[in-house]
Amino acid sequence: MGKEKNPRRVGENEAFAKVKMLRTSPQKLNLVAALIRGKKVDKAIADLTxxxxxxxxxxxxCLQSAIANAENNHGLDVDELVVSEAFCGKNLVMKRGRPRARGRFGKIMKPFSELTIKVKQVGETA
Known part of the structure; x- marks a missing residue:
């Protein structure tokens, strides 16, 4: 009488990795995530390097973690992997400040982001 296994959150030919608390704004992170969306993992690794x-x-x-998850946990072929999704979202914002003229206080916002990369195995096209 054990607990039942949790259902998979992704398809049979997919794997993903998630990173939380990246110290950058989501807007800047999305610029880098857009570089690798839809590319084969070899090309994506070269672009990021x-x-x-x-x-x-x-x-x-994060991409290397998703590739390792696909290979070790789901038994997918690394040579056929494509970055199917790469998206980011907001996380917490550290609020700091700086004293300004006439007793005022200037806000300094230090945002954090989170990133999710999903890789998918596609068949050989050649």
């Missing part, structure tokens, strides 16, 4: 954006290294780690 040579990107000049600071956050691209964290996106690369």
């Amino acid at each position: 040579f990107s000049k954006k600071r956050i691209s290294q964290d996106v690369l780690k």
Whole structure:
């Protein structure tokens, strides 16, 4: 009398990885996520490796985690993987401040983001 297994949240030929608390704004993170959407994972890794954006290294780690999940947990072929989805969302915002003239207080917002990358196995087209 054990608990039943949780149903899969993704399809049989998919795997995903999620990163929370990335210290950048969702707008900046979405620029990097848009670079890899719809690409084969080899090309996406190359694009992220040579990107000049600071956050691209964290996106690369998330992509490699999704690839490892697909290979080890779901038994998918790494050579046939494509980034099917890459999206980001808002997380918490640290609020800091700076004293300004005439006793006022200037707000400094330090946003955090979260990133989800989903990879999908597609058949050979050649």
